[in-house]
Amino acid sequence: AQEAREQLEHAHRSLLDEIAQREQAQQKLQMLASFPEQNPDPVIELELDGRVTYANPVARERFPDLVPPNGRYLTPERFREIMRELREADRPQAIREVRIGSREYEEQMTRVADSDRARLYLRDITERKRAQEHLDFLAYYDSLTGLPNRLLYRDRLAQAVADAQRHGHLAATLLLDLDRFKLINDTLGHQRGYGLLQEVSDRLKTCVRNSDSVG
Numbered sequence: 511a512q513e514a515r516e517q518l519e520h521a522h523r524s525l526l527d528e529i530a531q532r533e534q535a536q537q538k539l540q541m542l543a544s545f546p547e548q549n550p551d552p553v554i555e556l557e558l559d560g561r562v563t564y565a566n567p568v569a570r571e572r573f574p575d576l577v578p579p580n581g582r583y584l585t586p587e588r589f590r591e592i593m594r595e596l597r598e599a600d601r602p603q604a605i606r607e608v609r610i611g612s613r614e615y616e617e618q619m620t621r622v623a624d625s626d627r628a629r630l631y632l633r634d635i636t637e638r639k640r641a642q643e644h645l646d647f648l649a650y651y652d653s654l655t656g657l658p659n660r661l662l663y664r665d666r667l668a669q670a671v672a673d674a675q676r677h678g679h680l681a682a683t684l685l686l687d688l689d690r691f692k693l694i695n696d697t698l699g700h701q702r703g704y705g706l707l708q709e710v711s712d713r714l715k716t717c718v719r720n721s722d723s724v725g
Contacts, residue, residue, distance in 0.1 A: 551633050552615075558626040560589040569632070573610070583630065593628065596621055607635070614639045652725075654704055655711035663725030670723075686714075 546553040552569035554562055554576060562581040570577055596604055596619075603620040615632040622629055647653075650662040658666065667683060674681035688710065695703040714724045 549631075551631060554583055554630040554632070555622070556583055556589060556628050556630065558590065558593070563627070589628070592619060593621065593626065608632075612636075655708055657711050657715075658723060658725040660725070663723060666723045666725070 546564075546566045549566055550568060552572055553564075553566040554569050555564035557563050560582050562576045562583055565573070565576050565581070573581075573583075575581055576583055592604060603618055605616065605618050608615050608617045610632075613634055614636045616635050618631040618633070620629050620631070621627075650659060651657065652659045657663075670681045670683075688706070691703065691706070694706060711724065718724060
């Protein structure tokens, strides 16, 4: 009787373990199936004709025109061209940057195995692009006046001299100094001094041709 009870308990534990494993497997399947739905970025699936067959909630919210079954993300010709390039290059995916409306996206297109469908993941990189553009601006332009800084102005001056030597004409550079500028800062404050620099810069830009540089 004791051995029978032990066998029964063992069978019961095995059954519970099997049920628990099935539940875990089902949870994993549900998680994988719902992943695009939970993705914070737009996820879109396309058929070979460029027609959208699936769009997750974020994609439907941002791009309401893409809602299946009538929405199109790409023209059929462009989609077939991309798929052909992927097949010929034997690559599973293609990545490019695209602009949709006022936002910039990194578009990752992945072929769905054994089919003519593709899945698109669109990551919003607008803020990153703006930050990079701001850094690029600070690297070559003065943040107060918006004029080319010393680094960029020297480069433009070198190009102007090289162009003058190549074509046998003259090039000129003019150095301006603001008299008693320190007095303005000391008596009226630095904010007024900054305003004076901005006003002078704006006036100088109106005095030169488009081909000239003020730095």
